[in-house]
Amino acid sequence: MATKEDIEILDKITSEFKIKGEVRRKGRIWLDAPTEDFVDLCKWLKGQGFQHLSAISAIDWPDEGMCELAYHLWSYQDKILITLKVKIDRQNAVIDSVTEVWDGSAQAHEREIHELFGVKFEGNHNLTPLFLEDWAGPPPFRKDFDWREYVREKYYDRQNERERVYYD
Amino acid sequence: MVKESTKLKRLIKAIWIFNWFNSCGFIELVPVVASRWDMERFGMIIVGSPRHADVLFIAGYQTLKSIKRARRVYEQMAAPRVVIALGACTMTGGMYWDSYNTVKKLSDYIPVNMYIPGCPPRPEAVFEACGKIFQHVEEMD
Amino acid sequence: MSERSTMTGKMNASASTTISQLQSAAEDGEYDLYFGPAHPGSGNFGVKLKIAGEIVASARADPGYLHRGFEKLMEYRVPIQNSVLSDRICVLEALNWNLIHAEAVEELMGIEPPERAKCIRVIMAELSRIQSHIIWFGAFCIGTGFDTGFKLAFGYRDYILDLFEMITGGRVYPAGYICPGGVRRDFPDGATQRIAHVLDQIGKMVKIEEMENPTLLARAEGVGVLKLQDAIKLGATGPVLRASGMKADVRKDDPYEVYDRFDFEVPTREEGDIYARYLVGIEEIKQSMKIVRQALRQLPEGEVIAPKFKRIKLATKIPEGDVYVRNEVARGEAGMYMVSDGNDRPYRVKIRGPSFLHMIPVLEHVLTGAQIADVPAIYWSLNVCPADLDR
Numbered sequence: 001m002a003t004k005e006d007i008e009i010l011d012k013i014t015s016e017f018k019i020k021g022e023v024r025r026k027g028r029i030w031l032d033a034p035t036e037d038f039v040d041l042c043k044w045l046k047g048q049g050f051q052h053l054s055a056i057s058a059i060d061w062p063d064e065g066m067c068e069l070a071y072h073l074w075s076y077q078d079k080i081l082i083t084l085k086v087k088i089d090r091q092n093a094v095i096d097s098v099t100e101v102w103d104g105s106a107q108a109h110e111r112e113i114h115e116l117f118g119v120k121f122e123g124n125h126n127l128t129p130l131f132l133e134d135w136a137g138p139p140p141f142r143k144d145f146d147w148r149e150y151v152r153e154k155y156y157d158r159q160n161e162r163e164r165v166y167y168d
Numbered sequence: 169m170v171k172e173s174t175k176l177k178r179l180i181k182a183i184w185i186f187n188w189f190n191s192c193g194f195i196e197l198v199p200v201v202a203s204r205w206d207m208e209r210f211g212m213i214i215v216g217s218p219r220h221a222d223v224l225f226i227a228g229y230q231t232l233k234s235i236k237r238a239r240r241v242y243e244q245m246a247a248p249r250v251v252i253a254l255g256a257c258t259m260t261g262g263m264y265w266d267s268y269n270t271v272k273k274l275s276d277y278i279p280v281n282m283y284i285p286g287c288p289p290r291p292e293a294v295f296e297a298c299g300k301i302f303q304h305v306e307e308m309d
Numbered sequence: 310m311s312e313r314s315t316m317t318g319k320m321n322a323s324a325s326t327t328i329s330q331l332q333s334a335a336e337d338g339e340y341d342l343y344f345g346p347a348h349p350g351s352g353n354f355g356v357k358l359k360i361a362g363e364i365v366a367s368a369r370a371d372p373g374y375l376h377r378g379f380e381k382l383m384e385y386r387v388p389i390q391n392s393v394l395s396d397r398i399c400v401l402e403a404l405n406w407n408l409i410h411a412e413a414v415e416e417l418m419g420i421e422p423p424e425r426a427k428c429i430r431v432i433m434a435e436l437s438r439i440q441s442h443i444i445w446f447g448a449f450c451i452g453t454g455f456d457t458g459f460k461l462a463f464g465y466r467d468y469i470l471d472l473f474e475m476i477t478g479g480r481v482y483p484a485g486y487i488c489p490g491g492v493r494r495d496f497p498d499g500a501t502q503r504i505a506h507v508l509d510q511i512g513k514m515v516k517i518e519e520m521e522n523p524t525l526l527a528r529a530e531g532v533g534v535l536k537l538q539d540a541i542k543l544g545a546t547g548p549v550l551r552a553s554g555m556k557a558d559v560r561k562d563d564p565y566e567v568y569d570r571f572d573f574e575v576p577t578r579e580e581g582d583i584y585a586r587y588l589v590g591i592e593e594i595k596q597s598m599k600i601v602r603q604a605l606r607q608l609p610e611g612e613v614i615a616p617k618f619k620r621i622k623l624a625t626k627i628p629e630g631d632v633y634v635r636n637e638v639a640r641g642e643a644g645m646y647m648v649s650d651g652n653d654r655p656y657r658v659k660i661r662g663p664s665f666l667h668m669i670p671v672l673e674h675v676l677t678g679a680q681i682a683d684v685p686a687i688y689w690s691l692n693v694c695p696a697d698l699d700r
Binding site: 187190191192195198199202203204212229231233234237238263264266268269270287288290 | 345346353373374375376377378382385394397400402447459460461462463464466467481484556696
């Protein structure tokens with residue numbers, strides 16, 4: 001059940017910028033944004049009170065050839081969560097960084113996504129690997145890297161009687 | 169030269185432990201150190217340096233990054249030394265068998281003397297394992 | 310006599326020249342110190358420090374010792390298997406992570422668990438929060454060198470672990486007790502009396518913890534200060550943010566389960582140093598005990614699992630859609646973003662742990678300018694869990 005405040009804020013956003021959005025339940029707004037002027041949209045939202053960047057998630061859609069990023073923002077005053085979804089091309093995954101808006105918290109999330117999905121963030125000066133040391137393979141969380149095949153080939157032995165269970 | 173079994177028989181009076189707690193398997197070792205299953209009454213204490221230790225407890229899964237450090241710790245320990253591996257993840261890979269970053273069989277990297285099964289193993293199992301080691305050493309010639 | 314005095318005099322003189330030489334050398338340049346994974350003060354996580362004299366000039370976090378790739382492991386398993394796997398995201402608060410995963414699946418499927426199940430879930434989650442804060446207190450005592458506190462804390466924690474074993478079957482890992490649809494089985498006979506008895510014991514421990522210990526105070530006041538502006542900018546949540554002055558708690562702002570029926574307070578303090586976080590932690594234990602007592606009084610009768618999940622079929626399909634769920638685990642704000650495309654396995658699960666931002670930007674900020682001897686105390690006061698950083 002959407003409340004009056006949610007609908008007011010959604011109308012304010014869609015009249016200011018040309019984007020689509022919906023209110024799914026009390027305190028949850030979902031928006032679809034283009035990549036142009038993305039950082040301006042984020043700066044405007046922060047000015048409206050959405051100071052807390054909860055997470056940045058990346059989803060890989062290989063069939064549609066694109067990679068989707070979702071930014072989850074929370075406002076401490078209005079108590080509303082906005083999820084902002086952006087689509088970028090999968091082969092050449094580049095997007096502007098939001099570190100000038102949300103500083104240290106965006107920096108850490110972007111570094112993680114760069115390492116695990118291979119997305120490049122323009123304007124982030126520190127995209128060094130975070131978790132993996134000497135990893136020479138493809139970005140591990142993409143859908144075309146099958147972990148079970150990789151593990152069966154590298155670590156387990158089909159001829160070994162006890163390890164045959166891992167092969168069904 | 170002193171025989172290996174004599175050296176080991178001296179060891180079983182009070183063993184000193186170096187704890188390489190890497191992951192979730194160690195959580196049930198903490199009550200063994202703390203007040204409920206107090207191990208200090210048997211003379212076992214935790215030391216800070218691998219050179220002072222007799223026994224190395226490796227608890228839980230290891231990743232490719234941490235196995236290198238564990239190997240260096242093992243090489244610094246002075247003989248005679250015993251390695252005890254806790255948890256199901258050290259035997260076959262455990263619950264994370266299909267992860268690209270964990271080590272499946274610990275014995276490929278470090279020679280293990282005793283495995284303790286469980287996820288995580290209960291604190292009483294740690295004492296039983298130590299008891300088995302003492303018995304094994306006494307039966308050596 | 311005079312010989313000895315001249316000898317000691319010479320020793321002192323030579324010692325002071327070496328110290329001053331060291332100091333001037335350090336002022337010229339810095340040296341590196343690795344506060345690494347096998348240190349009893351840190352555990353599972355490394356921090357690279359650059360030191361000048363005795364002061365830390367800069368710090369860089371070195372995570373990755375525990376990275377298993379949890380999020381992709383969940384894509385290969387059905388939800389009922391995932392509920393067993395979700396305890397292991399952070400071992401110190403297993404039931405809270407169980408709860409957030411169950412909530413995400415239920416919201417995607419549009420299922421509401423029965424009332425009794427929600428109350429039981431709140432009781433288990435609050436007991437898990439008390440147990441996690443006791444670990445926080447114990448580890449904090451190691452950091453400040455107060456060994457009695459460590460032994461005391463872990464001794465009392467075992468009361469709660471025995472209670473978990475009686476109700477769920479496992480001391481630390483409840484094997485997916487809180488599953489999508491409700492909880493797996495009902496409380497056994499005598500569980501409610503046992504919970505009340507355990508709470509009395511924990512109350513005794515909190516009385517001992519609360520006594521103002523002058524040695525602890527001297528080592529903890531004014532150390533590791535985090536101001537409010539920095540805390541919001543760097544993304545701190547949970548007790549760390551509350552100790553810097555902001556009153557924010559997901560249980561009150563964005564209520565889930567039945568938290569809106571209970572009456573409890575959210576403790577805050579202004580200073581933002583180690584001692585403030587310690588006091589916030591103790592006050593939170595008391596508030597959690599208050600919630601559990603109210604829940605025990607209000608526990609309704611009825612089923613404990615939704616009818617659809619009573620006979621668990623492994624291949625139940627999850628409808629298409631995506632959802633973001635926020636919960637308050639003991640360490641801060643946790644989030645789970647689940648996307649499904651109509652199969653029986655989730656398409657993508659993103660786990661947002663509170664320690665991710667506490668350990669990378671906040672730790673680097675708070676350690677700058679601290680003394681070397683304070684580094685373990687500051688590290689443990691942030692209540693970090695390296696497992697939910699690396700996942």
